[in-house]
Amino acid sequence: MRSVLAGDLGGTKCRFALITEDFGVYGAQRVDTVRVREPFLANMRRAIEATLAEGRALGIDAPSAVGVGAAGVIGVNGESLGAPPNLPLAGFGLRSWLHELTGAPVHLVNDGRASAWGEYLRGHASERDPLLCIFFGTGIGVGLIAGGQAYSGATNAAGEIGHTVYQPGGRRCPCGALGCYEAYCGGRAVTERAQATLGGDGLWDVGRVVAAADGGDGKAIEILDEAALAATTLVSNAAILLNPSAIVLGGGMLSGWPALRERIIQGVQASTDASIHADLAFVPSMGGSDAILWGAAAATGALWQR
Ligand SMILES: [Zn+2]
Secondary structure (H helix, E strand, O other): OOOOEEEOOOOOEEEEEEEEEEOEEEEEEEEOOOHHHHHHHHHHHHHHHHHHHHHHOOOOOOOOOOOEEEEEEOOOOOOOOOOOOOOEEEEEHHHHHHHHHHOEEEEEEHHHHHHHHHHHHHHHOOOOEEEEEEEEEOEEEEEEEOEEEEEEOOOOOOOHHHEOOOOOOOOOOOOOOOOOEEEHHOOHHHHHHHHHHHHOOOOOHHHHHHHHHHHHHHHHHHHHHHHHHHHHHHHHHHHHHHHHOEEEEEOOOOOOOOHHHHHHHHHHHOOOHHHHOOOEEEEEEEOHHHHHHHHHHHHHHHHHHH
């Protein structure tokens, strides 16, 4: 069975698996993302070697290509990420490193674009075009499929809507700028704000902030209300700009905070014209991380026609 080694490099975790022509996901390995390069690379190497070993044990062909979706802007040369806020890979020759490790041709793709491809190929929104995917994870990933093509922009940098400005001069974003959406409705911002204002043992994740809010904690409610307003504004702006047929909402923050989805949908319907929202479908992510793996595998062109 032919395969591609696919990766999903996110700000909280990284996954690797072998993807087969029937969208099978085999030998999946998950490692936490650490923000120091050497241990990060060592963890990736171990995960990839474990995936390849599992594939051999299952009788799957060695991967003919490697596709990796990564949280950040991929340079036009396809070799490295520019300055990813949540990965310790700024300027690192990731493509060459992966090629040396695997011996196969390597394709790097922005993770938002990879997830949009995966959802389009395999998910609930496969007949919808234009299809907009917005993933609220550690950061915010966006991908647009239009005319059956993933939109990448003039220099491969399209989609970084999380780093457009929500509050000029506002909170510091992990990217270094002030007031980005991601500083208000990215999962990292929510958990760091919870740590700063709610304190405790430092093990905050979005689900725990939601539990605190459900328990009546006023500060937790304030953090979530602020994040929901920013997320709703972001999705509304994207819908007005792009007039998509469907929007896929996904990402780890929505997994930990399912009520956010309905708040966004209601907010978009209230704040956009009927020409935008009347026929707009909101579709749950089918694949989550698997969608990124499918999309990254598709980007190699080794399994399916693009
Ligand atoms: Zn930013």
